[in-house]
């Protein structure tokens with residue numbers, strides 16, 4: 064069996080930064096609850112994302128959930144959510160007994176289409192039912208056109224949650240994604256650009272909101288010597304050990320972005336001649352983190368999406384289709400969707416190529432050669 068090449072696997076620093084922070088927790092026996100690493104990791108992520116405050120949580124999903132709760136999303140409410148995304152962007156809407164309305168993507172960003180969003184607002188305004196929140200995603204590390212989206216949402220006075228789970232380090236017009244809306248969230252899940260094995264962060268400029276979220280995430284324990292609860296609570300906090308891994312990982316975030324950029328440029332250079340190929344969008348106002356390098360293969364080409372995925376699989380190389388849009392998912396089949404099926408098309412023809420930062424030059428060459436060769440054997 065040939066060496067496995069992963070899509071995006073955990074990559075601890077060669078310097079051992081993570082272990083140093085973790086050792087400190089062992090030495091002080093401050094394994095849990097919370098502790099110095101959690102406090103410092105919150106400050107470091109807030110600084111990196113240019114937001115004032117952050118709450119370290121057990122996952123990005125938990126961060127979206129508590130952001131929605133803070134915004135008062137509840138039974139019978141609607142929330143506009145980008146359709147082309149991972150289900151974790153939309154599931155917390157259901158946890159709050161609200162209903163998602165899915166918004167299409169555009170070709171320029173693959174993310175929420177401002178025109179479709181405006182259309183959805185017009186439609187729901189006429190029905191006298193504006194959404195309680197809008198969830199916009201910066202998919203694969205590409206920034207959404209956030210200025211346009213913010214302008215529309217501000218016009219209707221509807222708060223924005225930016226799902227930056229895949230875009231830590233990405234900038235839009237020089238500012239980090241996740242810093243434009245009322246809330247930003249990131250994820251430190253195992254496949255993300257940096258990982259704590261599992262974890263997330265909610266960021267905001269609103270100190271009261273972050274304090275409240277920390278309270279809810281720690282089982283809503285009121286100030287009392289005994290255990291007193293006046294609200295429902297959640298066990299959503301990050302442990303001090305995992306925050307230590309996160310602090311170490313954050314030190315190498317820029318290195319990881321550099322490598323992911325190199326991988327993307329390598330594919331772009333060596334696969335440019337493949338018939339029907341197009342690369343994920345690049346915009347002058349956006350510096351992506353290139354979390355995953357994605358391509359599309361249009362009908363005119365010889366190869367289809369599945370040809371490439373299967374050819375790579377045979378060589379023990381991991382590749383995947385683009386996320387299946389939420390409005391196409393059986394679970395969400397009764398939800399409204401506004402758009403022109405761009406997300407659907409990207410899903411049909413898109414492929415995520417291996418973007419693992421541990422890939423060597425030889426590994427990248429193997430990926431490219433497998434794809435090019437598969438064209439000749441078809």
Ligand SMILES: Cc1ncc(COP(=O)(O)O)c(C=O)c1O
Pocket residue numbers: 121122123124125148149151152200226228229249250251252261262263
């Ligand atoms: C776009 C998107 N949103 C949300 C999440 C949820 O993050 P987590 O796995 O930390 O809950 C993920 C990744 O897992 C994601 O890719």
